[in-house]
Amino acid sequence: MLAKLEMLIALAREQHFGRAAQSLGITQPSLSTGIKQLEDHLGVQLVRRGSRFGGLTPEGQRALHWARQIVGDARRLREEMRFSREGLAGNLRLAVIPTALTWASRLAAGFSARHPNVDFTILSRTSEDILAMLENLEIDAGLSYLDNEPLGRVSTAFLYREVYTLVCAPDHPLASRETVDWGDLDGTRLCLLTPDMQNRRIINHAFMQAGIAPVAKMESNSTVVLVSHVASGGWVTILPEDMAAFLAGGKDLAIIPIRQSGESPAVGLVAAFQEPHTPVLQALLDEAHKISVD
Structure with a gap:
């Protein structure tokens, strides 16, 4: 029964029989048979069936x-028994989230030092x-914003507040500020993360509060691409201070703090709400509390 329920979850996630079967490592006929057996x-x-997946009834x-x-309960039970x-x-x-990847490494490194038998993806x-x-x-936890957009019913552990900086070439007119x-x-030549x-x-909102309609001439979902464009000359980007220091470190680039109006967005660990959490997940939440910076 559990395997068939996992088939239903995969099908709802992928919205396609072939992709759902591939994600589970089974054939499409096996998936179709499993879903039919669950229905029976x-x-x-x-x-809803037709020439293709038509959604759930x-x-x-x-x-x-x-x-x-x-x-989820079955997985938590297995985790408890393994513990x-x-x-x-x-x-x-x-x-x-891309801007929190350095903090993800910090969290994983501290956790792994205490619990070497736990691997990370x-x-x-x-x-x-x-x-x-x-x-x-699909995941056990995430690092994301805590207070900017609705999260739903989740458990959270605050890590830090995202403070923004301008990253530009040393000869840029703002570099000496x-x-x-x-x-x-x-009017600066902006390269920013994609609108999704x-x-x-958050950055668009900050610009609008300043009475500016930002125009990004280059967009990417990678912070590495953004800094690479700045290093190539002519572009500027906006990144949280931790990510800016990591990516621009050792490069001939200037990092200038942007004055904030109001409280900066909070970033932290988010996990599905459970009572109790598995021992591994609870230990991760505890680690997040240990390294948090207010």
Whole structure:
């Protein structure tokens, strides 16, 4: 039954029989058979079928809610039993907003030093992707914004506040300034993260509060690409101070703090709400509290 519930979760996530089967490492006929057997067992139609996947029926949506809960509980049970045998062990899957990747490394390094039998898989994703992946049981936790857009029912552990800096060439007109205002950036040749990133929405809002409509002539979902463009000359970008220091370190680039109006966005660890958390996840939340900086 658990395997068939996982099939339903994968199908709802991928919205395609072939991709769902591939994600599970099974054939498409095996997936179709498993879903049909689940429907026969429950006595309802879960999936609208046609020439292609047509979505879940209302009964399928309700079954999906229970499937996520049952599969999640089963995984937590296995984690509890493994902890009783082996202590903290296994693999922690993290999805992280691009601007928090240096903090993800800091969190994983501290945790691994205390718990060497736990491995990490760290993925770069948007804040919206992180919430969807938590819901679909694709990850154990994420690093994302805590107070800028709705999170839903999750457990959180604050890490830091995102303070922004301008990154530019040393011969840029603003490079000699000790600090800059958002209004000073009007007309600069901006390269920024793509609009699907919450960081970009935060930056757009800061510009609009300053009465500026920002125009990014180059966009990317990679902070490395942004700094590479700045290093090539003519461009400027805006990054959190920690990420700017890491990417621009050792390069002939200037980093200038941007004066903030109001409180900066909070970033932290987010995980699906559980009572109690698995020992591994609870240890990760505890580690986040230890390294947090207010």
